Amino acid sequence: MEKAIRITGIESAIAYLQLIAHVFVLSKCGKFAVVSNACKRCGGVGRISTFSYVEDGICFECDGVNTENSTKMVPIVQYARAQKSKEAARLRRLEKAAAANARHEQREQARAAKLESLKQAARDASKHLGTVGKREVFEIKVKKVLEFDGYYGSTWLHICETNSGSVVIYKTGSRLDVREGATIRVKATVSEHTERDGVAQTVIKRAKLTHTLIGGK
Ligand SMILES: [Zn+2]
Numbered sequence: 001m002e003k004a005i006r007i008t009g010i011e012s013a014i015a016y017l018q019l020i021a022h023v024f025v026l027s028k029c030g031k032f033a034v035v036s037n038a039c040k041r042c043g044g045v046g047r048i049s050t051f052s053y054v055e056d057g058i059c060f061e062c063d064g065v066n067t068e069n070s071t072k073m074v075p076i077v078q079y080a081r082a083q084k085s086k087e088a089a090r091l092r093r094l095e096k097a098a099a100a101n102a103r104h105e106q107r108e109q110a111r112a113a114k115l116e117s118l119k120q121a122a123r124d125a126s127k128h129l130g131t132v133g134k135r136e137v138f139e140i141k142v143k144k145v146l147e148f149d150g151y152y153g154s155t156w157l158h159i160c161e162t163n164s165g166s167v168v169i170y171k172t173g174s175r176l177d178v179r180e181g182a183t184i185r186v187k188a189t190v191s192e193h194t195e196r197d198g199v200a201q202t203v204i205k206r207a208k209l210t211h212t213l214i215g216g217k
Contacts, residue, residue: 005019007077007080007081007084009077010030010031010076010077012080013076013077013079013080013081014026014076014080016080016083016084017079017080017083020083020087022083024079026076027073030076031075031076032073032074032075032076032079033073033074033075033076033079033080034071034072034073035071035072035073035074035079036070036071036072037067037070037071037072038067038068038069038070039059039061039062039065039067040061041059041060041061041062042059042061042062043068044062044066044067044068044069044070045059045066045068046058046059046062046063046064046065046066046067047059047064119197119198119199121165122165122167122199123197123198123199123200125164125165125166126165126166126167126199126200126201127164127166127200128166128193128200128201128202129162129166129168129190129202130190130202131190132190132191132192132193133189133190134189134190135187135188135189135190136187136188136189136190137185137186137187137210138160138162138168138185138186138187138188138204138207139162139163139183139184139185139213140160140161140162140168140183140184140185140186141160141161141162141163141181141182141183141184141214142158142159142160142176142178142179142180142181142182142183142184143159143160143161143180143181144158144159144180145157145158145159145175145176145180146159147175152173153173154173154175155171155172155173156171156172156173156174156175156176157169157170157171158170158171158172158175158176158207166200166202167196167199167200167201167202168201168202168203168204169194169201169202169203169204170186170188170203170204170205170207171203171205172205172207176207176209177209178209178212179215181214182212182213182214182215183212183213183214184209184211184212184213185209185210185211185213186204186207186208186209186210187207187208187210188204188205188206188207188208189204189205189206190202190203190204191203191204191205
């Protein structure tokens with residue numbers, strides 16, 4: 001919208017500054033902006049307190065002259081053009097930040113959607129196996145073995161999966177003699193059918209390793 005005004009003279013300069021709601025002081029003659037001419041380094045006070053150990057903190061920029069209330073007259077056209085380029089830079093920064101934000105948001109959404117679809121695939125694939133209380137043969141891949149230390153010694157949690165994606169959990173005080181990644185055949189009793197995050201889990205007990213089909217890592 002600001003770009004609609006081209007600053008060609010005093011009138012359009014003032015119109016532009018009003019358009020962007022820029023607060024400034026116009027000189028009595030109407031041709032200048034009256035702006036502070038205070039030393040930028042010390043703010044016009046002439047001394048910098050954090051440097052008070054060097055020559056009493058006198059500002060090297062203004063040699064300690066108090067310029068707090070000093071003003072200068074900047075031709076209004078020049079002043080408005082400077083404000084315009086500042087405003088343009090500010091808008092560019094805002095646009096850049098908004099674009100970066102949008103990209104970030106998009107990536108997050110894609111990541112969440114992918115995670116959700118993986119979870120859904122796991123939910124769809126996993127089925128309860130066997131009959132609770134019965135001994136069955138399972139052909140499973142040992143995906144992860146977790147060890148937990150307790151008062152009575154270690155407990156191992158074997159997280160396994162059939163080749164059709166059904167999750168089988170085996171918790172025991174004695175680790176199966178297999179590596180992670182191994183595909184094995186066990187004979188075990190179905191302890192219970194549970195669910196975790198919507199994924200059906202078949203919990204087994206008293207598993208006896210009968211075959212190691214693929215050795216794993
Ligand atoms: Zn100064």
